Amino acid sequence: MSYERIKAEELFDKVVNAEQAAQLFQHGMVVGASGFTKAGDSKVVLDALAKRAEKEELKVTLMTGASLGHDTDAKLTRAGALAKRMPFQVDRILREAINKGEVLFIDQHLSESAELLHNQCLPPVDIAVIEAAFIERDGSVVPTTSVGNSVTFLSLAKKIIIEINTKVPESIYGLHDIFQPENYPHRNVIPIVAPENRIGRRSIPVDINKIAAIVFTDIQDSPADIAPPDAKTTAIAQHLLRFFEDEVKKGHLTDRLLPLQAGIGKVANAVLSGFKDSNFYDLRMFSEVLQDSTFDLLDSGKMSFASASSITVSSECYDRVFSNLQRYKDRIVLRPQNISNTPGLIRRLGVIAINTAIEFDIYGNVNSTHIGGTNIMNGIGGSGDFARNAYLSIFVAQAASKDDNISHVLPMVSHVDHTEHDVDILVTDIGLADLRGLAPRERAQTIIDNCVHPDYREALQSYFDRAQALRGGHTPHILEEAFSWHTRFRETGSMK
Amino acid sequence: MSYERIKAEELFDKVVNAEQAAQLFQHGMVVGASGFTKAGDSKVVLDALAKRAEKEELKVTLMTGASLGHDTDAKLTRAGALAKRMPFQVDRILREAINKGEVLFIDQHLSESAELLHNQCLPPVDIAVIEAAFIERDGSVVPTTSVGNSVTFLSLAKKIIIEINTKVPESIYGLHDIFQPENYPHRNVIPIVAPENRIGRRSIPVDINKIAAIVFTDIQDSPADIAPPDAKTTAIAQHLLRFFEDEVKKGHLTDRLLPLQAGIGKVANAVLSGFKDSNFYDLRMFSEVLQDSTFDLLDSGKMSFASASSITVSSECYDRVFSNLQRYKDRIVLRPQNISNTPGLIRRLGVIAINTAIEFDIYGNVNSTHIGGTNIMNGIGGSGDFARNAYLSIFVAQAASKDDNISHVLPMVSHVDHTEHDVDILVTDIGLADLRGLAPRERAQTIIDNCVHPDYREALQSYFDRAQALRGGHTPHILEEAFSWHTRFRETGSMK
Numbered sequence: 001m002s003y004e005r006i007k008a009e010e011l012f013d014k015v016v017n018a019e020q021a022a023q024l025f026q027h028g029m030v031v032g033a034s035g036f037t038k039a040g041d042s043k044v045v046l047d048a049l050a051k052r053a054e055k056e057e058l059k060v061t062l063m064t065g066a067s068l069g070h071d072t073d074a075k076l077t078r079a080g081a082l083a084k085r086m087p088f089q090v091d092r093i094l095r096e097a098i099n100k101g102e103v104l105f106i107d108q109h110l111s112e113s114a115e116l117l118h119n120q121c122l123p124p125v126d127i128a129v130i131e132a133a134f135i136e137r138d139g140s141v142v143p144t145t146s147v148g149n150s151v152t153f154l155s156l157a158k159k160i161i162i163e164i165n166t167k168v169p170e171s172i173y174g175l176h177d178i179f180q181p182e183n184y185p186h187r188n189v190i191p192i193v194a195p196e197n198r199i200g201r202r203s204i205p206v207d208i209n210k211i212a213a214i215v216f217t218d219i220q221d222s223p224a225d226i227a228p229p230d231a232k233t234t235a236i237a238q239h240l241l242r243f244f245e246d247e248v249k250k251g252h253l254t255d256r257l258l259p260l261q262a263g264i265g266k267v268a269n270a271v272l273s274g275f276k277d278s279n280f281y282d283l284r285m286f287s288e289v290l291q292d293s294t295f296d297l298l299d300s301g302k303m304s305f306a307s308a309s310s311i312t313v314s315s316e317c318y319d320r321v322f323s324n325l326q327r328y329k330d331r332i333v334l335r336p337q338n339i340s341n342t343p344g345l346i347r348r349l350g351v352i353a354i355n356t357a358i359e360f361d362i363y364g365n366v367n368s369t370h371i372g373g374t375n376i377m378n379g380i381g382g383s384g385d386f387a388r389n390a391y392l393s394i395f396v397a398q399a400a401s402k403d404d405n406i407s408h409v410l411p412m413v414s415h416v417d418h419t420e421h422d423v424d425i426l427v428t429d430i431g432l433a434d435l436r437g438l439a440p441r442e443r444a445q446t447i448i449d450n451c452v453h454p455d456y457r458e459a460l461q462s463y464f465d466r467a468q469a470l471r472g473g474h475t476p477h478i479l480e481e482a483f484s485w486h487t488r489f490r491e492t493g494s495m496k
Numbered sequence: 497m498s499y500e501r502i503k504a505e506e507l508f509d510k511v512v513n514a515e516q517a518a519q520l521f522q523h524g525m526v527v528g529a530s531g532f533t534k535a536g537d538s539k540v541v542l543d544a545l546a547k548r549a550e551k552e553e554l555k556v557t558l559m560t561g562a563s564l565g566h567d568t569d570a571k572l573t574r575a576g577a578l579a580k581r582m583p584f585q586v587d588r589i590l591r592e593a594i595n596k597g598e599v600l601f602i603d604q605h606l607s608e609s610a611e612l613l614h615n616q617c618l619p620p621v622d623i624a625v626i627e628a629a630f631i632e633r634d635g636s637v638v639p640t641t642s643v644g645n646s647v648t649f650l651s652l653a654k655k656i657i658i659e660i661n662t663k664v665p666e667s668i669y670g671l672h673d674i675f676q677p678e679n680y681p682h683r684n685v686i687p688i689v690a691p692e693n694r695i696g697r698r699s700i701p702v703d704i705n706k707i708a709a710i711v712f713t714d715i716q717d718s719p720a721d722i723a724p725p726d727a728k729t730t731a732i733a734q735h736l737l738r739f740f741e742d743e744v745k746k747g748h749l750t751d752r753l754l755p756l757q758a759g760i761g762k763v764a765n766a767v768l769s770g771f772k773d774s775n776f777y778d779l780r781m782f783s784e785v786l787q788d789s790t791f792d793l794l795d796s797g798k799m800s801f802a803s804a805s806s807i808t809v810s811s812e813c814y815d816r817v818f819s820n821l822q823r824y825k826d827r828i829v830l831r832p833q834n835i836s837n838t839p840g841l842i843r844r845l846g847v848i849a850i851n852t853a854i855e856f857d858i859y860g861n862v863n864s865t866h867i868g869g870t871n872i873m874n875g876i877g878g879s880g881d882f883a884r885n886a887y888l889s890i891f892v893a894q895a896a897s898k899d900d901n902i903s904h905v906l907p908m909v910s911h912v913d914h915t916e917h918d919v920d921i922l923v924t925d926i927g928l929a930d931l932r933g934l935a936p937r938e939r940a941q942t943i944i945d946n947c948v949h950p951d952y953r954e955a956l957q958s959y960f961d962r963a964q965a966l967r968g969g970h971t972p973h974i975l976e977e978a979f980s981w982h983t984r985f986r987e988t989g990s991m992k
């Protein structure tokens with residue numbers, strides 16, 4: 001085993017295997033685990049927890065940074081190990097259990113989980129399970145491909161389990177910027193005024209006496225599933241790039257734009273990829289996740305710097321990043337998610353936020369999380385942190401899907417994650433609606449004219465016209481009919 | 497006339513009467529006017545604009561800080577002078593016109609209007625109309641009882657009209673803290689770490705050459721309508737005070753609490769008044785509006801400092817404030833609304849935010865703005881700025897009203913202003929629901945158990961039970977039935 005990864009010799013006797021470490025868990029505990037968009041998650045200890053839970057009554061509340069890789073959430077769900085889960089997930093099996101009411105899920109703004117813990121608005125963390133590249137002489141921990149909520153979990157947990165992942169080179173040291181705002185009422189300024197500012201330590205401080213177990217692994221992060229650009233995502237990316245070019249022409253932005261945030265998924269990736277062949281330069285990211293497209297832009301010279309809380313890339317890109325770590329280290333930084341996503345910094349930096357909607361309505365309200373108003377998909381993630389505070393808040397979606405049986409532009413969204421107040425620009429493969437400076441009735445006509453799939457345009461216009469005539473109001477709606485498209489889809493499999 | 501209020505003699509020849517000043521307006525212009533919750537608004541120039549519009553085609557886009565006093569919005573509406581209005585209003589006549597689609601209204605987060613103007617996301621301001629106590633030698637303007645968006649309007653407008661209000665003593669100088677964040681991409685830290693920090697100038701810088709007219713007035717602000725506490729608002733206040741006491745007992749807060757924000761209306765006033773007889777001390781406010789209750793708390797020694805964007809009080813309290821200005825000046829400050837309401841400061845200071853809901857639903861989504869999903873009441877105001885970023889986000893409402901024909905707790909709100917992510921505590925006269933750390937299904941049961949009027953409890957429980965059984969999901973809903981209470985009220989005048 002790689003004891004050289006433990007610089008504090010007094011910890012050598014804490015080294016155990018995953019099954020032994022998993023003995024520390026008890027029924028009813030609160031566990032805080034590393035992992036953000038599948039990066040830097042626990043590879044073996046949560047897996048061992050699942051195995052234990054298959055055989056005995058052992059349910060925990062699991063908090064993470066965001067989503068986990070390696071089907072860990074599925075394994076934990078199948079084993080009945082999850083009582084409550086927060087703040088985000090993307091797993092099909094877990095999602096089903098949440099929607100059946102078998103696992104309780106709290107869908108949180110990613111900037112807020114750490115706040116809630118520090119403010120004692122959530123139960124205290126019993127055990128932290130944190131992936132690390134190595135442990136420093138004083139017990140401090142150098143994280144791997146994500147920071148997430150690990151700083152908070154390590155500072156608040158009663159006991160700590162460290163998974164040292166020897167697959168991640170020690171040279172990752174220096175990639176992270178570890179800073180935590182002070183607790184209330186002593187909070188001070190977070191002194192970041194540009195994505196490239198480093199304001200903290202390179203490792204996470206840890207009370208060495210709390211380290212109860214150390215486990216070695218050498219398992220790589222689950223790769224990102226990246227769907228290649230298709231006709232629709234390319235169309236969306238093109239609309240958006242043309243919009244940015246126009247904003248530059250109007251003098252609203254320079255060719256450097258402003259720091260970019262891009263949500264998860266193929267559209268975000270397509271948009272970022274689109275910048276490669278554009279005239280924009282010296283771009284910066286202030287985002288949550290660095291995806292393949294970020295490294296392409298860094299390599300092509302289009303992007304100067306990228307700040308986020310995790311690196312979630314394909315296997316091919318993973319190898320590229322780690323064989324060129326020295327080169328990238330000056331140009332990327334990973335931060336705790338209560339820094340990468342904090343409202344004040346997003347507003348201060350003037351971030352351009354691009355996130356994906358499940359559906360949006362004629363007034364520009366966005367649903368990011370629920371199918372049919374009831375079933376959760378993933379969670380709000382950081383979309384609210386960014387959309388509310390961004391210089392420009394952009395949401396993208398395909399106009400229609402499933403053989404065009406679903407329209408993603410609707411009379412009324414079945415669940416609201418982002419209100420019309422927080423949505424500036426909507427883009428589908430059909431076109432782009434610039435909603436800035438428009439009142440609700442103007443927003444509706446602009447969205448109908450620009451974003452709707454042709455099969456649905458007439459019906460949506462009819463709804464809007466009738467709502468104005470029958471009910472009027474600042475935001476005309478016929479409440480009895482507002483969800484009829486969702487109801488029709490449930491009953492007939494089509495919104496048509 | 498009081499020319500001594502114009503310290504820059506070269507401006508003497510700009511003095512005109514209101515009718516003459518109003519000749520500067522042209523059809524289609526964008527007007528930015530002072531005024532925030534009826535305080536520090538234009539008393540005569542907008543009135544003269546309304547009179548002109550009665551006789552000729554003269555429609556403008558009117559932006560303000562927030563609401564205006566003196567029925568100015570009603571007069572402008574009746575005269576047909578308003579094409580578009582933003583970001584907030586509380587006027588019955590204007591509201592009716594908005595809901596008929598005769599006036600376009602943009603309902604904005606109060607922190608954002610200035611951002612949108614500086615970022616050129618709204619049309620440029622042609623004329624600023626700003627109430628002032630006096631004009632300094634260099635043309636700088638000392639505002640009166642509100643700051644609102646006046647700094648932005650004065651800096652961006654092509655022409656400026658100043659209304660010098662001689663009713664406001666010159667000794668108001670020093671009450672205001674005038675600071676503006678830099679434009680992108682040059683924005684720096686806003687260096688406030690406590691409500692009492694002063695970081696700016698005492699007057700608003702103005703390009704003296706843009707001052708096109710100066711008008712004298714001596715008309716006092718419209719008084720706040722303060723309904724005395726009644727059984728319901730007292731009950732709500734008591735629930736809330738008991739909750740704060742419990743939080744102190746648990747060690748979550750100290751007796752000093754954290755800076756308070758309280759929305760407009762009688763409940764907010766009742767809650768603040770309740771602090772007078774409590775054990776809390778050294779309280780601070782970081783809010784939008786200072787109401788009568790603020791001055792009562794300052795006088796009783798319970799409150800040490802209050803920061804806001806305006807002072808909106810009863811006539812009696814107005815006299816008290818201005819006869820004791822020196823005494824209060826060290827303990828209150830008025831800021832631009834893009835400082836008083838900026839997300840980063842609200843999060844940094846850990847504000848406890850108390851706002852009023854029109855209705856909320858079993859999952860804790862809040863509607864602050866719309867009646868029956870269509871008709872706007874006032875607007876979101878600052879409630880979103882505070883609720884999203886607060887240490888604790890509290891919404892209050894009566895459980896039922898209009899002879900209990902309206903339940904304010906519903907299966908689904910007809911319009912969402914604040915999503916369940918942003919709502920920690922709900923209080924009605926029936927009781928308080930602490931939603932922290934709860935998943936949606938738990939939230940629903942807690943709300944039903946604690947907040948609902950007895951006449952509606954069974955029906956709401958039935959909806960929730962059937963939604964779980966029939967549809968399940970993370971957020972169980974029967975979409976066809978979700979708005980049936982609103983529909984019943986529309987058809988029968990009662991939700992029963």
Ligand SMILES: CC(C)(COP(=O)(O)OP(=O)(O)OC[C@H]1O[C@@H](n2cnc3c(N)ncnc32)[C@H](O)[C@@H]1OP(=O)(O)O)[C@@H](O)C(=O)NCCC(=O)NCCS
Pocket residue numbers: 262263264265266267288289355356357358359368369371372377378379380381382383398401402406408489
């Ligand atoms: C919104 C989000 C789910 C979109 O992801 P995506 O992969 O582009 O999603 P799609 O458009 O393919 O749609 C997701 C699914 O919902 C289905 N769906 C969408 N609207 C539907 C509707 N009205 N009724 C039924 N199904 C619907 C789609 O058909 C698709 O189903 P499938 O996976 O079975 O094919 C994803 O971006 C997300 O979770 N966002 C929230 C978090 C976030 O924004 N984070 C940003 C910072 S990381």
Ligand SMILES: CC(C)(COP(=O)(O)OP(=O)(O)OC[C@H]1O[C@@H](n2cnc3c(N)ncnc32)[C@H](O)[C@@H]1OP(=O)(O)O)[C@@H](O)C(=O)NCCC(=O)NCCS
Pocket residue numbers: 758759760761762763784785851852853854855864865867868873874875876877878879894897898902903904985
């Ligand atoms: C929400 C808000 C309107 C509540 O104000 P309030 O004076 O306490 O309001 P009430 O509870 O008395 O209700 C307002 C009206 O809506 C009516 N109403 C409420 N729910 C209704 C419903 N479901 N159907 C029909 N009418 C309804 C009430 O009966 C009342 O009507 P009335 O004025 O004709 O009597 C007000 O606080 C507001 O505008 N808030 C948004 C802005 C904000 O929060 N700012 C905070 C920072 S300043």
